[in-house]
């Protein structure tokens with residue numbers, strides 16, 4: 228196992244890496260009737276860092292984000308774990324926080340954008356009014372100041388004729404324009420963390436690329452940390468410093484994006500790489516892997532991927548599988564993590580660019596022979 232610390236890239240060094248923006252430890256979230264849908268999830272996001280959260284549909288990505296935002300569905304509940312925003316004197320414990328804490332933190336310290344921007348806007352108010360209202364209530368700006376700042380923000384997120392857009396209603400704007408409006412609202416109070424849950428999934432590829440470029444620019448200009456949920460590994464490859472791979476409610480692999488995509492060390496990540504060339508695999512069944520992902524609440528004594536894993540042994544189902552620290556900022560929740568991947572290439576100095584789909588299922592013998600669905 229490589230224990231050599233990773234050498235920061237030039238872009239990493241250029242950014243501010245002091246401290247954590249978010250720390251999630253041992254998070255467990257249950258939904259209807261106490262079904263556990265997110266279990267034992269731990270990760271941290273450093274200041275100015277972009278983290279991509281990927282995994283099949285139902286793996287727990289949205290519930291994890293909503294737990295951080297304090298916006299779980301009515302039946303949802305954080306059973307265990309800690310969520311801490313910021314560090315040092317600015318640290319706020321969000322687990323079990325009062326409603327007043329959430330009201331203060333949301334919008335001012337955490338912004339969020341989701342897949343369907345229209346459903347987060349009031350159809351009977353102009354988009355400018357909605358942004359200006361946020362600036363007045365959260366930042367205490369006067370009516371005139373809020374108008375001027377809203378127009379500035381609309382310009383910053385790339386809306387043409389921002390003064391004109393101010394007076395338009397949501398139904399008068401395209402999906403891409405609405406997402407820009409939502410992003411303007413999300414960053415209007417200079418949050419330290421922006422959560423984007425499939426914010427570009429419904430957009431065509433050109434607009435998607437523009438929105439992703441906008442998020443990267445805002446990360447740099449506003450010093451934001453980004454948690455980007457997506458089904459598209461190419462999006463993570465382009466936009467994220469680190470990747471978290473979720474399966475069955477758990478993070479099964481994490482690490483620097485380049486390293487994980489070039490040299491995955493968990494059979495599930497390897498399988499995802501095998502279908503990455505077909506782009507957005509999220510809503511498809513991963514037919515290339517026999518079997519189904521576990522449902523929320525499914526009780527399994529050992530590895531949750533075992534029923535679908537070509538490498539499973541009796542040890543894998545004998546008891547809980549711990550997260551293995553692979554060094555160089557990488558982890559894998561697999562008993563065989565030490566034997567998987569090109570371990571010699573891990574860690575410092577590994578500069579080769581990853582190419583999603585380049586090594587489909589390389590270390591999972593059964594997968595190599597499966598046809599990738601068209």
Ligand SMILES: Nc1ncnc2c1ncn2[C@@H]1O[C@H](COP(=O)(O)OP(=O)(O)OP(=O)(O)O)[C@@H](O)[C@H]1O
Pocket residue numbers: 258259264282283284285286287288289290291300301302509522523
């Ligand atoms: N309100 C709810 N009531 C009951 N079960 C829920 C609820 N919300 C989510 N779940 C279940 O929790 C699990 C995780 O859901 P979640 O929405 O976090 O998945 P996801 O990874 O975001 O999936 P997708 O890629 O489809 O958005 C799923 O099994 C889902 O069915």
Ligand code: SF4
Pocket residue numbers: 493494495530531532533534536537538539540543548560561562563564
């Ligand atoms: S622990 Fe065993 S079953 Fe789980 S991913 Fe690793 S090899 Fe496969």
Ligand SMILES: [Mg+2]
Pocket residue numbers: 288289290
């Ligand atoms: Mg989701």
